[in-house]
Amino acid sequence: MNQYCNPCSPLMVHALEQEDFFTGRCILVNGPVIIGAGPSGLAVGAGLKQQGVPFVILDRANCIASLWQNKTYDRLKLHLPRQFCELPYFPFPENFPEYPTKYQFISYLESYAKKFEINPRFNESVHTAKYDETCGLWRVKTVSKNGSITEYICRWLVVATGENAEKVVPEFEGLQDFGEHVMHACDYKTGETYEGKNVLVVGCGNSGMEVSLDLCHHNASPSMVVRSSVHVLPREILGKSTFELGVSMMKWLPIEMVDKILLVAARLLLGNIEKYGLKRPCIGPLQLKNTEGKTPVLDIGALQKIRSGDIKIVPGIKKFSQGKVEFVNGEILEIDSVILATGYCSNVPSWLKENEFFSREGFPKSPFPNGWKGKAGLYAVGFTRKGLSGASLDAIKVSQDIGKIWKEEIKQKNQSVAVASHRRSKLPF
Numbered sequence: 001m002n003q004y005c006n007p008c009s010p011l012m013v014h015a016l017e018q019e020d021f022f023t024g025r026c027i028l029v030n031g032p033v034i035i036g037a038g039p040s041g042l043a044v045g046a047g048l049k050q051q052g053v054p055f056v057i058l059d060r061a062n063c064i065a066s067l068w069q070n071k072t073y074d075r076l077k078l079h080l081p082r083q084f085c086e087l088p089y090f091p092f093p094e095n096f097p098e099y100p101t102k103y104q105f106i107s108y109l110e111s112y113a114k115k116f117e118i119n120p121r122f123n124e125s126v127h128t129a130k131y132d133e134t135c136g137l138w139r140v141k142t143v144s145k146n147g148s149i150t151e152y153i154c155r156w157l158v159v160a161t162g163e164n165a166e167k168v169v170p171e172f173e174g175l176q177d178f179g180e181h182v183m184h185a186c187d188y189k190t191g192e193t194y195e196g197k198n199v200l201v202v203g204c205g206n207s208g209m210e211v212s213l214d215l216c217h218h219n220a221s222p223s224m225v226v227r228s229s230v231h232v233l234p235r236e237i238l239g240k241s242t243f244e245l246g247v248s249m250m251k252w253l254p255i256e257m258v259d260k261i262l263l264v265a266a267r268l269l270l271g272n273i274e275k276y277g278l279k280r281p282c283i284g285p286l287q288l289k290n291t292e293g294k295t296p297v298l299d300i301g302a303l304q305k306i307r308s309g310d311i312k313i314v315p316g317i318k319k320f321s322q323g324k325v326e327f328v329n330g331e332i333l334e335i336d337s338v339i340l341a342t343g344y345c346s347n348v349p350s351w352l353k354e355n356e357f358f359s360r361e362g363f364p365k366s367p368f369p370n371g372w373k374g375k376a377g378l379y380a381v382g383f384t385r386k387g388l389s390g391a392s393l394d395a396i397k398v399s400q401d402i403g404k405i406w407k408e409e410i411k412q413k414n415q416s417v418a419v420a421s422h423r424r425s426k427l428p429f
């Protein structure tokens with residue numbers, strides 16, 4: 001598994017861990033601190049702005065929505081229809097297509113931040129956040145690019161660092177001997193430089209499928225590793241989004257039934273995909289997404305390339321050697337490059353010093369819709385395994401909850417100011 005690491009020197013780590021003689025800057029924040037300037041953090045910011053609640057957003061990157069701007073390939077499009085990807089209070093422009101491109105989505109997020117006048121503090125990587133019982137406040141320590149340490153002190157802490165904060169890089173025997181041409185899918189932009197090359201794509205989630213498809217478009221020869229099972233669904237069924245159909249059916253039918261219907265439709269439209277080596281999991285696609293967070297593949301063309309043999313399906317990996325990979329079935333393949341489409345994980349456990357609300361995997365322990373509010377002013381946004389629509393639902397609840405407390409306190413403050421000035425006005429001098 002990968003290790004989340006901050007670019008700290010040992011001296012800095014020491015300074016960050018010393019409670020008593022902290023030497024950096026200390027900032028008392030009036031209102032909440034939001035960690036993460038992705039869609040979730042921006043949506044909470046917008047909700048707070050509308051209620052007049054001040055806040056600070058911190059992000060380790062140098063821009064908003066860094067996942068979208070820095071860690072995605074050029075050809076990426078949203079794969080859920082537009083109405084499921086809009087953030088609260090500000091719709092997509094009317095000319096956006098049903099499935100906006102990543103560039104359209106990023107430009108929408110830029111306008112979103114501008115509209116709600118959200119100005120995150122960039123290059124601030126949160127190293128630790130912990131609740132100080134003695135003063136009833138959260139202490140958030142960050143490290144900036146130039147190494148300076150800042151402590152933010154606040155009453156409310158909103159965790160919006162995402163389900164995909166860190167790449168997962170599994171360990172494989174011999175991979176270090178393979179050579180330089182190994183990258184994670186988060187660093188893949190385009191297949192331009194892969195023309196005529198044999199590329200091993202490890203993983204068959206949406207990333208593995210779409211990277212393999214992009215490689216085909218650039219006349220490379222991808223082999224995609226399917227070590228266990230995968231649900232592939234058509235992106236649309238009879239012209240209607242499969243996701244939307246699933247959501248509509250869930251209002252009337254139990255999830256098991258909806259899954260059965262989706263699988264019958266997938267079988268009719270896609271045929272038997274198991275014969276290509278794409279074994280289906282025992283649990284249905286929506287149930288699997290809900291319970292294990294494993295997203296079904298919404299096919300945008302990779303399946304056709306698998307059928308035609310342009311994308312080869314290969315089994316799990318045994319080991320690598322120079323220019324070669326050996327699979328669990330003993331077969332050996334010569335390859336030029338490896339792309340690890342092996343997924344992502346949350347990084348919350350590496351910096352949040354708390355173990356009641358968040359699990360060891362860095363997700364709220366209470367399942368949707370109850371995982372947005374913890375104790376002592378702790379909130380989580382964007383950990384519902386329901387994509388952008390789940391993040392928006394969380395953001396509305398969190399900003400309203402904080403806004404309500406904020407307004408009550410302002411009212412109380414105003415009342416006590418009024419009482420004090422009334423008393424003062426009665427004084428004879």
Ligand SMILES: Cc1cc2nc3c(=O)[nH]c(=O)nc-3n(C[C@H](O)[C@H](O)[C@H](O)COP(=O)(O)OP(=O)(O)OC[C@H]3O[C@@H](n4cnc5c(N)ncnc54)[C@H](O)[C@@H]3O)c2cc1C
Nearest residue numbers: 036038039040059060066078079125126161162382387388
């Ligand atoms: C390739 C890809 C495509 C996707 N497509 C879709 C889609 O079409 N539809 C959909 O609904 N969902 C999609 N998703 C899911 C996606 O995660 C969400 O859509 C969305 O980006 C979640 O927003 P977020 O703000 O919660 O997290 P993120 O977008 O990941 O933002 C989190 C932010 O937190 C910052 N951060 C993390 N750790 C720290 C730290 N320690 N200190 C400071 N800052 C930190 C990061 O820099 C980042 O900017 C996709 C995911 C991927 C990887």
Ligand SMILES: NC(=O)C1=CN([C@@H]2O[C@H](COP(=O)(O)OP(=O)(O)OC[C@H]3O[C@@H](n4cnc5c(N)ncnc54)[C@H](OP(=O)(O)O)[C@@H]3O)[C@@H](O)[C@H]2O)C=CC1
Nearest residue numbers: 077078079170203204205206207208227228295341342343
């Ligand atoms: N167009 C879009 O909107 C896109 C959306 N996304 C989203 O981004 C998120 C992340 O997707 P993705 O990056 O595909 O990650 P996923 O977690 O969905 O998939 C990871 C894949 O890697 C495999 N894997 C992990 N470790 C190994 C190993 N040691 N050996 C072999 N295979 C391994 C997994 O197999 P196993 O199941 O056996 O563990 C799985 O097939 C998802 O929510 C996805 O929907 C991604 C791309 C495009």
Ligand SMILES: O=C(O)C(=O)Cc1c[nH]c2ccccc12
Nearest residue numbers: 080243289295296385386387388
């Ligand atoms: O693309 C993603 O990562 C998403 O999380 C979007 C999403 C949420 N729930 C789903 C169910 C089926 C397919 C995609 C999603």
